[in-house]
Amino acid sequence: MKILLVYGTTEGQTRKISHFMEAILKDYGHDVTVADASETPPTPSLYDAVLIGASIHIHKYQSAVVHYINHHIEALNKIPGAFFSVCLAVASDMEEEHQEARKITNDFLEQVGWKPLMTTQIAGALKYTQYGFFTRLVMKKIAKREGRTTDTSKDHEYTDWDAVRQFAAEFAGRIIIHPVTGETIDQVKY
16 A cells, blocks of 8 residues: 655654654555655645654644645545654653643644544653753753653653554554455454
8 A cells, every 4th residue: 555654843753753654564565655744745645545743842733734634634534544643741650641642632633623543642752952952941841840861961762662663553454455345444344
């Protein structure tokens, strides 16, 4: 199958996750195109399935991803899709942080009207070396409150790569097209 993977990123972790998913999907025999939402990605109607990922910053996703989904909403709702949200709060031990991340995703998808087959929350990274002074100070304060590292001399990754692999593999399995009906495995009635 031809799969389009569109992502939005601020410090690059969502890009890294997208390329990791690309490798998994290719291992399952899919033809995958990866595109940055800020660089005019192709229309989803040219593909059999789509994955879109973005990171949460101040309770919002990258505007390029929002624009892409809004612009292609009809096509997106006609093909199997998945959305992955990258957020440092997912690495938190506090359930309230996880609930808030899920709420941001659910509210966003409802607002834009996209109904993907699957969604997931993925922990991001503390990219201290890429932050400006003010952002570094704020992120260090948040990290300290969460019991995370405050060593700003390097970046700290919290992404659970096994969970990312599992999500991509599950998506690959759910978009299998039935050879007779042309429906995805989720649509086939046995």
